[in-house]
Amino acid sequence: MDALSKKYDNISLICAIILFIGFFFILLIYYMQSISKLEQKTYDMNTITAADFTVEFDITEEMWDNFKDKEMGKYPGYSEARAFKRELKHDVEREIRKSIQTKKDRHGGEYVPSAGKGAGKKPKHKKKVGGMEEEDPDAVRIVDITFAFNNHKMINLLKKRGAAITALNFDKMRLHDEELTAMIHDDECYNDFTRPVCAFITFENDDHYNEACSFAKKKGLAAM
Numbered sequence: 001m002d003a004l005s006k007k008y009d010n011i012s013l014i015c016a017i018i019l020f021i022g023f024f025f026i027l028l029i030y031y032m033q034s035i036s037k038l039e040q041k042t043y044d045m046n047t048i049t050a051a052d053f054t055v056e057f058d059i060t061e062e063m064w065d066n067f068k069d070k071e072m073g074k075y076p077g078y079s080e081a082r083a084f085k086r087e088l089k090h091d092v093e094r095e096i097r098k099s100i101q102t103k104k105d106r107h108g109g110e111y112v113p114s115a116g117k118g119a120g121k122k123p124k125h126k127k128k129v130g131g132m133e134e135e136d137p138d139a140v141r142i143v144d145i146t147f148a149f150n151n152h153k154m155i156n157l158l159k160k161r162g163a164a165i166t167a168l169n170f171d172k173m174r175l176h177d178e179e180l181t182a183m184i185h186d187d188e189c190y191n192d193f194t195r196p197v198c199a200f201i202t203f204e205n206d207d208h209y210n211e212a213c214s215f216a217k218k219k220g221l222a223a224m
Helices: 002-046 061-070 080-106 152-166 170-185 187-194 206-219
Strands: 054-058 126-129 132-135 142-149 196-203
Touching (some): 054 206, 080 142, 152 170, 152 187, 196 206
Antiparallel strands (some): 054 196, 126 132, 142 196
């Protein structure tokens, strides 16, 4: 009886140790995950990327149609997307300059940047004056504009076509080819593929990024 009781005690002790080790291991994993997320966020905060200066701007069908009807004629020889990119760049830079000038007028000629990342730093642009370069704080420069299109249907079909080629299923590949051809020749689908639905606008510095975000909130734009 004493031997059996001793065995039970030993088994209980072993189970308790295993449970303790398991609990400690779970806590260790949770701690490591928390530290990893914190380090990832710290790295992201300390690393400057194009996304830190980029805003997203929704392009409505009305905006696109208005551009084609009234502004496209100013860009002979340009594709619609390229012409719209130039027009959008010009319009956004103009609106940001007007917003900056309004703030300068309100603060006695001194520009006070909008709150946000890097707010308070003066923009550093240069202009040539008498052969010498000096900083031009009023310059607003957009580095790049990238469009997104409503083309997920075509992308999905291309993925299926690629999978069929990988599997050496050429009959299925030809079927997807026919579907792609029909999609391209469909006017409604073609308009979806060629009309930009949003633009990612990258500014040269964070002051103008913050200014664009502030301007979007005031004007009630969907995303910027």
